[in-house]
Amino acid sequence: MDFDPSANRVVGTARIPGGTAPAKKAPVPVKIIVAGGFGVGKTTTVGAISEISPLTTEAEMTSESIGIDNVGQATTKTTTTIAMDFGVLTIDQTLKLYIFGTPGQTRFAFMWDDLVKGALGALVVVDTNRIDDCYPAVDYFERAGLPFVVGVNTFNGNMAYSLDEVRWALAVREDVPVISYDARFRASVRDALLVVLDQALDKAIKMKS
Amino acid sequence: MTYPDPADEPVPPARPGVRPFLQSGPKHSAGGYTPTGEHPPVEQGQSNTLRPFVITAGRTDGGDPDIGMETQVTVVPGAPPSRFSPETRAIVALLEESPISVAEISARLRLHLGVCQILVGDLRAAGQVDIQGIENDTPDPETIMRVIRGLRSIS
Numbered sequence: 001m002d003f004d005p006s007a008n009r010v011v012g013t014a015r016i017p018g019g020t021a022p023a024k025k026a027p028v029p030v031k032i033i034v035a036g037g038f039g040v041g042k043t044t045t046v047g048a049i050s051e052i053s054p055l056t057t058e059a060e061m062t063s064e065s066i067g068i069d070n071v072g073q074a075t076t077k078t079t080t081t082i083a084m085d086f087g088v089l090t091i092d093q094t095l096k097l098y099i100f101g102t103p104g105q106t107r108f109a110f111m112w113d114d115l116v117k118g119a120l121g122a123l124v125v126v127d128t129n130r131i132d133d134c135y136p137a138v139d140y141f142e143r144a145g146l147p148f149v150v151g152v153n154t155f156n157g158n159m160a161y162s163l164d165e166v167r168w169a170l171a172v173r174e175d176v177p178v179i180s181y182d183a184r185f186r187a188s189v190r191d192a193l194l195v196v197l198d199q200a201l202d203k204a205i206k207m208k209s
Numbered sequence: 210m211t212y213p214d215p216a217d218e219p220v221p222p223a224r225p226g227v228r229p230f231l232q233s234g235p236k237h238s239a240g241g242y243t244p245t246g247e248h249p250p251v252e253q254g255q256s257n258t259l260r261p262f263v264i265t266a267g268r269t270d271g272g273d274p275d276i277g278m279e280t281q282v283t284v285v286p287g288a289p290p291s292r293f294s295p296e297t298r299a300i301v302a303l304l305e306e307s308p309i310s311v312a313e314i315s316a317r318l319r320l321h322l323g324v325c326q327i328l329v330g331d332l333r334a335a336g337q338v339d340i341q342g343i344e345n346d347t348p349d350p351e352t353i354m355r356v357i358r359g360l361r362s363i364s
Contacts, residue, residue, distance in 0.1 A: 026281035026308035026341040030348065030356060055316035057278070059323060084322075086278075086312055091359030095352070098279045098310065117277060118343035120353060190360055197357045204350045 036125030037133020041183035050087020
């Protein structure tokens, strides 16, 4: 390690404000959330688009026993650890897209607030065999006002229900796109994320005007 | 802090009828890139010999709300050496390669995300690192357009 204070202090020609910018200016991060039930293809989705193999981070979170699924259970708060997968996509030198795949258990209403803060939007992954697994995520994003898209993962090329039926089951607002995609293919995931970004853009433009 | 098995993300498709969180079984990372779950990238409770609160000297609260999981962390060149724990020094060593996010630090060093947030907060307070978080809580159209263009250009 070199502790000479004069070393690496080269200020880039383009960096006017601040003066003492570090030699390597960190890119600005943006993030998209990929949420959904268990084994619906969240990590596959992240892995298909990420330029690195998905990394796993462990997070402590408070699990609260509230919600639709635990009737009769006493409300308790415990801390638990969950694994979260994420990937990265470098948009350009100054912009980096993070894609966080997050488990959507009802019980872990958790640090979603942290996760969602500043996010561009979310893709809710749905397996038509277990549609109700995604309810907590849909509920959360609706309440949080985060733009989201419902993406039916057609893992095996077949869907138990049509997109219209999925829309009906989820009862999402008219303007929430319900699309199908294949989490195994990069182009398909890219297109799904582009739909999310379209929603994000719509909202951002509305907010601005 | 306890580590109950939250039955988090048990992927095996073998038991479709059971509510996933009612299933028990080995805990492994979320999703499919370790299809059999045989080699979980992060071993529960064994990634560190120390419990997380030992590393953070008892703190369980991040304290620095500016530090999110995607926040980019950069070493400040020429910052004077300070005494830090091995974990904190490992973070600095990792950052010397290139700026990375708190989540990447967490994944690469196998430290809990919350622990990393606290340690990065320490480093920031000590002037050892700079952070770059998301610019606006409400994303601006310009940034979104750049992401769209960037995504469109990949195939």
